[in-house]
Each structure stands twice: as structure tokens, then as C-alpha cells.
Amino acid sequence: MGKEITWLIIIGICIKSSCESLFNAETPALSNTDWILDYTDIETKFSVRSVEEPEEDLCYLVPGKKDTVTQCGFNISLPTFAIIHGWSVAGLFESWIHKLIAALFERVPNANVIVVDWLDRAQHHYHNSAANTKLVGEDVARLINWLEYNLMNLHLLGYSLGAHVAGVAGNLTNNKVNRITGGTVWQLVVRGHSLCIGVLKVKHNVRHTSLITIPLLCHTLHLFIYFIEPDLDQIMKCAHERSVHLFIDSLVNKQQQSMAYRCNSEDAFDRGLCLSCRKNRCNNMGFGVNKIRTTKSAKMYLKTGASMPFKVFHYQMKFHVFNQQNLSLSEQPVIVSLYGTHGEKEDIQVILSNVTTNTTVSFLLTTDVDLGELLRVMLQWDSDSYFSFFNSHKFMVRRIRVKAGETQSKSASTFIYLLQSTVSIFDAKSQYLQC
Template identity: 50%
Template sequence: MGKGNFHFLTVWIILAQILATFSSNTTVVYDNSTVTATPVPTSDQWLLDYTGIVSKFSLRTADEPEDDLCYIVPGERDTITECEFNPETQTFVIIHGWTVTGMFESWVPKLVSALFNRVPSANVIVVDWLTRANQHYPTSAAYTKLVGADVAKFVTWIQNELQLPWDKIHLLGYSLGAHVAGIAGDLTKRQISRITGLDPAGPTFEHAANENILSQEDAKFVDVLHTNTRGSPDRSIGIQRSVGHIDIFPNGGTFQPGCDIQNTLMGIASAGIKGLQNMDQLVKCSHERSIHLFIDSLVNADQQSMAYSCNSQSAFNKGLCLSCRKNRCNNLGYNVKKVRSTRSTKMYLKTRDMMPYKVFHYQVKMHFFSEKKLSFTEQPLMISLFGTHGERENIPFQIPTLEGNSTVSFLLTTDTEIGDLLIVKLRWEKDNFFSWSDWWGRSKFHIRKLRVKSGETQSRAIFSSKDGEFAFMIRGGEDAVFVKTRDDNMNRQEKRMHKRKMQGTLFGQNDA
């Protein structure tokens, strides 16, 4: 069997293992051996027993983000000094997930470097539980309890030794590692400042009790990115249920732009022989996107992606949820505002298919008039935006329904910063070369005005036809052109409050 065929077969074995039906019990038989996640004693004395710790904790450096050059060993205080741990600054603990190769994946040093990029003085610790993570998936899933106990012991020990403030400890867990972080947070009596769950694993955890998974009860603040929730519950690679104070679902959370088979295979092919090592991207591209979105928030601080609270992806796609009032919008990733509530807040946003991932969100609302009774579905439009800072022409959009005497609202995104929007153009494309409805005349709609709201700036504007009372949108015809007529913006105080929420107070910024 050729090497390429071997790697491709490996991918589908991985997928089959992930999507297999798993038992909800924590006891799993693997290779004639039994792995049991032993319940942790209720007494705190177990936290002081470091003899059973299997996981390793390396303090990485900005100069050597890929290498484990120094390990901090729980119970051995000298290792804290030897590794030059700084108790005066922020501490990040990175926890990887399931692994097929038994080695760290390429995203680990990238996240390490990104954290140092944002906080150069930080302590960045990578948890190595590779021996337990490199098992049949259900076995590794059962090990999360034991690894969570290891992390809890480590964090508690180093906190006690150095009187390290709990509010300087931030755990970041990916896939199974997210549940490890949650268990560790629960065992440390929820004193950890923040846990970030990067697409927490779904199989065996979708219906599990809160003490066995990441939940909002595990830290003072828990934020979660869901990027691969496709499939039925417990068969989805990423967990579908909301488990944090804030749960963000980029692009609906099911599938991420650029992760289709064609794009992924092209990326693998462009890497040559080394690309064969990345065949598993066919399976994990959307899953791993959660990490790269977080990395993006660290290295592209001037291009923060914004997420919006919404009851459903369907409502979000209609542009109905672009409000920032009462904490209904938030930054994705590192700079998230720590808004806590007893009920999880579900948030949505769109992104690009590559870094920087930020796009600008607009709600476009219009009323269609027609002299004849017209009705169409899935019609292609081209929309162009022109503003004070830039322009973006011919954004493709497929409108679900198009009929006379109806009001339509939809979400439009662009990766170009337009600034204050001044002109909008609409063009109705033909969906095929020949249409019976156009036999006796071309289909035409009248539009009096557009209402456009920007999610990022919270500004609202009304656009009227450039020529006459109505603009005409004709299938296969010219652009219908609309120009800005007046603002329906927030009042001055509301805009000032919004700017402070998004950027912080402006006091002192101009001081020399």
C-alpha cells in the first residue's frame, strides 16, 4: 500500500473511532486492560499526594516555544526556581487533547508564541499527558478525570508555594483538554480565574454530568468556542450543548470556512511530502479552528472579532441580533468581556477562512414592491458597499425568498473595513441562462429604501434611491443604486458608552 493511501486510510480510521458509539460509563476495556477513572476523595489531603501524578508540566519560553526545556515537578520547589517561574505575572496553562501520533500537534507552539506576543512576561505552561491521550478515544476520554486531578494538584501546589493569586491563573483546554481543565477547576473549588474551552470534545461528554465535563461552575469565568458541532448529539466531534458563561458559535459552530475537502486537500498538496502528515486535517480542520481563532485574538489585537447574542443561528442569519445593548455583544477570544450569568449566553458571528478572521457584520432590511405577482426562492444577488474608508464590490449573496410586497432582512458580511457607509448597490443576477418567467418581460421589483445597521459600530442609516422615488431591481439588469439619506444613530451618550465598552475609557490616552 502506498504511503499516501496509508495516511488517507488513517484519517478515516480516526473519524470512525471518534464517531463510534461510546459508553457513558467511565470504565473502558482496551487491549484486555481496564481503565477506571477512580473517584477523587472528598478530603483535601489527596491534593498533597504527588506520587501518583503522571502528567508533566513544562514551562516554555518565548525563544524556544516548541521545546520542553524545563519541567516544574509538583512537590519539588527547586524546580520552580530552576525554571525561572515568575510569580508576579499572568500564568497560562495549555492542555492538549486526544492525539493519534503521540506527539504535540503543531498548534501548541503557535499558541505558546501568541500568548507571549500578548503578555511577554507570562508563564506559559504546557501540560503533557500524551501517554494517556494516545489511546483508543474512549480510553483517553476516561483518563480526563485522572489528568484533571493531576492539573488540580499542580495548580494548587504552585499557588500555595508562591501565594500566587488565583486571578492570575488561566487554563486553556482543547477538545478533551477542555474537559480536563473543567475537572481541574472543579477540584480546586472553582477558584481559578478563567477557563477557555476550545471546542470541547463531544463524544461521551454531550450528556455527561457537569462534574465530568467543562461547565460554567468550574471557574470564576468560563468562555467556550464551538467550531465543529456537526452531527447528532454525542456523535459530534465538538460538544453541542452550552457549557460556559459565554458560548460562542463561529459560523454557526457546525463547520468553518475553508475546511471543505477541496480546500483542505489543496493545502495538503501544496505542502508536498510534509503535507501527508497533515491528512488528519480532513477531520479536524473545523475542530482545530477554535485554537486558531483564539490565536488570532492574541496576535491581531487591532482586529478583534465581535460576537453577538442570539437565540438561534437562523435569527442571526437574518441580521436580527446585532445589538450591543445590555452586553449582547462581546469580543471573541483573549479580550472577551467577563460577563457572568447563571444561564449561558449563546453568541454567533461570521469569520473569514483565514487569519485575520475578522469580518464586519451588517443587517440589510428592505421592502420589495412589484406590479405583477412575483415569487422566487434562492436568488443570487451581488451587493456592493462604498464608504468613507473603503469599498467592497460584488459581494455574492443568495436571498432565500424574493416576492412582491414583502419585507426581507438578512445578514451581510465583508472583510473590508468600509467606514461610514455612503452608497449601496444591488444587482439581481440570473440563476440560469433561460427562464420562462422572463419570456414575456424581465422580472422587476421596486425598492423605495434600505435600512442598514452595522454590528461593529452600532450605527444605523437609511438609504434611498439615487434617482427618483424607487430603485428598480431587474433580473439580469443593472445595479439598483441607493445613497445615504440620514442617520438613525444612537444618541451621543449611547455612542460614548458603546465606545467605552468596546475600547475602554479614553481618559489619559493623550497624556504625554
């Protein structure tokens, strides 16, 4: 475990160094357009993919050569997606590219899909490849400039260092790009200013994912950032690549869009205190995100499932506990079961970090099942817990309240008595309680 932590620290230093050296460099002034009209030194390739053969590089757009637009079947009136890969050790495309292409065509069948191929510049040492993102971003900007205003429906999709390519391109095209989505491990900086305005944290096991949604002039930038905890040898790549699969999930599972909630801290989110959708405090994650005009930064959180579809449903359970004795207990195991009009989820295990007499307990529950309207909740303290006073005293729980994040519905009971190992049930619809 120690070695993995050491490597993560070293990598983090290299990433920070690369970021500073890359984006502290001067960018060509937007007023000087001579360089952006010169296509002779463009090294990046722009492969146009087709629905019939999405994995094949059969045709390339070549800036300055109008006949390539026709030859590649590129329709300037249709939505266009440009996929930009990241650092490549082997100099080959990774499998996620083909999956993303297929997902894009599944969601928008008549779209133009371009793969930005900068493998020659991406297969060097990380520091050098990071520095090359500025050059590749200029190439992409020149392609967009060449195609001009016809690409108002352009959506740049960048992964890892490709996210920074997209950021550079979006900056240099002077508002021609409609939307940018990116996945990266370090902060994107343009013109010396951080674009990390809003953060969406996605939690699953030890993998921490973040998505940044940024209004940039007329652009909208969606940037994934990862905070990785060491586990297995492949955890870094697995966690880093998760951003792509979350986005693919949002494309192919249209009816199961993951919802994120604005929150000030991870602790508050884990206590279920942030499941409000008032004043644009919640939003879809990924392709179906609702565009919101705001100048304020915002952190947004959600939890995901282990596999696709990643969507889970969020619930806050909140109740007040009191007893004749003044006790404070930690790490208390609780089992919760939820029953609704569409389904049920039983035996959800929760550890309450602290339970103190005459206090309110609040925690977040998630389920991969769409329960519909909540009808009943079953609450049980584990028989192995250390609520020793339960054996001789009644422990009162006053007013259990449950809020569903996705539907914003609320249910409440009056009060119940709990003994260790006993089960308490309340009917959320009629507020009937049974001990």
C-alpha cells in the same frame, strides 16, 4: 461521501460513550483533601517554556519540590497560562502548541507559560485516553493546589480532551482557577451537570465551530465545540483544530477582534436579525472577551474569514418589496457592493432564499474590509435570475436599511424601482437615490 458520514456517526457514538463513562464516575469529595496533597503518584509533566526557546522542554515544575519553581524561573506574581493538549495518535506534540506559545508570549511577554504533558496517557485508544482525562485533571489540580493562591491569574487552555482535563482541574481546585478556555468535540460534564451554558457558533464554508462561554462559580470557562460536515479526509482534524487558531488570532491580532452576536437560531442570524449590542448582546471572541455576569444561557454567532486574521464585518440589509402582481420566487441571485469612508467591497454575491410580493427581505452580508462609515450601497439582480416580470414591470423596493454590527450604525433610503439586470444605488449619507 457516504463512508465519511458513516465514520462521523461511529465517532459520535464513541465520543458520547466516552463522555458518559468518564464523567459519571465519582470525583473525590472536595472535603477530603488528603489525595490532593499527595504528589507521589503524579505522572503528568509540567514543562515551563521561555520566550527565548518556546519550543524546548528545558525545565519542569515538580509538585512537592519547591526548588523547581526557582530553577524554572517561574514567577508566582505574573500571569500564568497552562496549555493542555488532547488525544495523540503518535504520542507527539502537534505544531499548534508551539504557535500558541509564541502567540501568548507576543501578547503577554512576561507571562509564565506551562505545557501540561500527558502524552503517555493520551496515546491510547480514544475511549481509554478519554477516561484518563480525569486522572490528568487531578494531577493539574494538585499542581495548582501546591502553588496555592499565588495563581489567581491562572488561565487554563485545553484542546480536545485537554478541555476536559481543564474542566476537571477547575472543578477540583475550588475556585482557584481564574479562567478556562477549551476546544472540544463533545459536551463537558462536571459532577453530572452539563456546563454547556452558552454557545457561540462560527461559520466558514462547511466547517462549523462553536465557542461556549460559561461563568462557573468564580471561574469563567470558554469552551469551543465543533459540528463537522464531511468533505475531505482531513476535514475533521482541520475543523477541530480551528478553535486553537481562532484563539491564536485573538491574541496576535489585537486590533482585529472578532465580534459575536447573541441569537436564538442560525436562520435568524443568517437573516441579519441579531446584530444588536444592547444589553451585552455582543462580545469579543477569544482572549479579549469581555467578562459578563449572567446566569442565563446564550447562543452567540459570528462568521469568520478563510484565513488569519479571521475577523469579518457584519451588515444587515433589509428592504420591503412590492409589485402589482402577487409572486413568490426562490433562490434569487443578488450582487451587492458597499462603499464607505475607509474602503469598499464590491460584488458580494447573495442568494435570497425567498422573495414574495409585499414582504420584507432581510439578509446578512460580511466583508473582510473595514469600510468605515457607510456611504453608498449598490444593489443588482443578476441577469440570469428568474424575475421574469422585471422585463415588463417595475419592481418597487421601499426603504432599504443597512445596519453595521461592529459599529451599530444605521443607514436608510426611501424607495427605488428595480428592473432585471439594472443597478440601484443609494447614498446612505444623504439618502439620495439613483436608478
